[in-house]
Amino acid sequence: MSDWEEVKRLAADFQKVQLSSTSQKLSERNCVEIISWLIEKKILDLIFTSDGKEYLTPAQLVTDIQNELFVSGGRINLGELAKIIGVDYGQITAHLNEVLRSRKDIQNVLGQLIDSHYITRIAGEINEKLQQIGQINVGELTITYDLPADFLQQQVLEKHLGTLIFATQDKNDPKIFFTESFIARSKAKLKGCLSGIIRPTLVTTILVQTGISEKLFFTLFDQTSMYGTLSSRLPSAQYIPNSYSRSLNEWTLTFYKQNAYLEFDTLARIGISDYKSYIKKQFSNEDLLFLESSVASKTILERIEADIDECISSKSYVDLQNNLPSVFTAKDTSLILDKLLVGQKQQQTVVVEDFIISKAFIDGLVTMCSESVKEKAKQIVDSGKYQQYIIEVQGNQGKPQKFDDNDEKTDKREERRKKAAGGKSGGGTQGRETKTKSTKKHFRGGHKVDNDDDVIATETKKILAVVTGEEIKALIERFLEEEGLDTLVDPLTEHLLPNLNEQGFQIAAEIFKTKVADQNVNRRKTHNELQEKVNDLVSEVRLFSRGIKLFSGDVQVQLVKYLLKTVCSDIVTEILNYAAAETTSNIQSTDNFNNDQKMKFVNELPNEFKTPLQPLVKSLSGQSIDDFMNAVDQSLAACSMIIKKIDKKKDRTIVLNHKHKLLEELNTCDDVALVLHLATLIVFTSATQCMLHASGRHLASVLSFLKAHVSEGQISELMSYHDFVTLMLSNGSEAENAKEKLKEKMQFIKNIANEYKSTSGEKA
């Protein structure tokens, strides 16, 4: 039954459910319809939410905006606001004014709503930050807070400056704020830094070291500038501490005071780049001499001047290297010297490298060397170098040149012809030839001009080393070493060499002059001697030829030939020697010349000798003594020799002398062949009163001629002796035998000659 009860209860429930009033619900559609109708009728003012399912009253929107602003901490984006409230962005902006009107502390900043609480809060934050960092830039704040700089500047910072933010605004840059403590700290830091710096430093380096901003640095610098100066107002400027510039000035001043000079390099090294103006500024009242590498004071100049004066007066030298500061370069030294060595001083001194040497000192050296120079000069003259040199010099302006000129002319003509014919393709060798010729010509021409001048002047230019550098060096070296000037040996030698050479040359010239004078005397003597000699020879020849004439035919010819070959040759040789000496040819002696060589030599002689001598030499190979004699006459005339007139008396004495000479010779002679020869000649001379010049070969014919003048016995003796001699000379088997015989007979032959003399003498 319980089930039924339950059914009953359920039925009752069912009824109750059915009878319970139905909720009177408006359908959504109806609602929308009603509301839109109401809005249409302007009875209601509602705002649709963005999804269109909800409505808001404007007042609700305003409060919602305010609430959301509060919730989000005083700052909210309008876009975000629209999303949160669920209203169209346009509605928000439309009702924004209402919000702003109702709440004065709310501002719309770039699509964001910000109320005063927020501003206060960030002001507090900024202040905190400021206290921490000490300095703050609006630019940085805009990044951290994502707010426009103007807003931050005006609404946050400047508004709360002094109330919430305890800082100072930078006067130079209103965007920068800093606390007093920060300023004080920075200033202290900078002060410390600046006072600590003792050498010029770049501002950027200081900034990096101190961590101070560039702008702050320059503001603060003005307040702390008592420690130094800035080269400019740029970050690249240099900070020059006062202490540094002071010490710099002190240093330069003391250095200058002590050393009387300042080196530019040093100044540059210690940081004075514009040293010239610096020096001018610093030492404006000093009298300075600007050199290449440094500046020198008047005192240095005075000192050097005094040194030079002293050097001149003491006849010694000054070592500038030691007297000038070591930093002075060679150019500096020369500048100083240019300034000091003027007028008389310049004449009294010689500058060698870094030394100023007084003329007197040099003169001393010169005298020291002069002895040796004299010796050398003498040597040179004696050795003939000088003459050779002079000849060379003169040779360039003498006759040979004329010949050369002629040659050149022909050459030129030739050349021109060649050029016309061959043009440039004249061949390498020819081209070179012409070239060398032209240079030669040039060279010679140049000398020609020189040689017109004073001889000695040209000679100094020429390289005739009377004394060599080494010799001078050796001479002065010891003296200079004693003086402590060994470094100057070379330059001084160089300096002295031309002088000494000139001197030596003059000495040489003098010596040569005296020598030439002597020589002229000698030559005159030799000339006379030669004349004498030639005369003697000529007369001998004449006498010999007379003797020859006694012979007939074949024998005569042979004898003439022999005579020409011997005595006449001697004469020619003498004459040629003279000619050689006169023309100063290279050939010193023609003694051993054969006829051809003689001819060749004669052809090389100058014309004045060539023409008379040519026939002379030719006549030697002729067959006539008369021809020769004529030639000799002419030649001697050319050689300015006089042939003495023929003197009969003298002839006699000559013949006698000749005979005596022969006799003496005979008596002292041991040679068996020669004995015969001499004896024969003596006999001939005695018999004919004529001299004979014959060789052993002619003896046979001479003996046959003598038959008429000598006794039978004598002639047979002589003939047999002659036979033995020929036998001996033939070197046959009986040679030894013949020699023995000859020795036996020798005395006999000698006797014949002596006796014949006496007999002939009696006869005469």
Add this chain to the structure above:
Amino acid sequence: MVDESTRKTLSSIPLLKTKAGPREKELWVERLKEEYQSLIKYVQNNKAADNDWFRLESNKEGTKWFGKCWFFHDQLKYEFDVEFDIAVTYPTTAPEIALPELDGKTAKMYRGGKICLSDHFKPLWARNVPKFGIGHAMALGLGPWLAVEIPDLIAKGVIHYKEKSEPSTS
């Protein structure tokens, strides 16, 4: 098939479990309880949706059911008596709902005012035995029938708005 809103309504009606007719004493009680629970839920749903459209009550045994149903048309409420019996073959066969007032006024009605249900109703019911109950029959049978037939009948002038109808059934 039934339309979307009907399906939705149907799904919100709790299903039944016990398969028992009025003759099976014990089980019928059980069934009757489930029927009531189902109906209560359905009415509650309707009321919640502002869609209350009928009143029903039964005899003590729950075999005879009667009540009213109504339909709004042109802002006028047309009200009709409704009655039906639970056959012994129930729940295998669906209850035959009848509107006696309209007997003979429309072709879609059997004798005695029993409404002609759609072709779909019966196979649908048959498939859902024993899960469907009286609530389902109302929602699937009478509801759609009223929605189709009443405006038609009004238009034909077969039924008229009764000004003096009782404001409420009880």
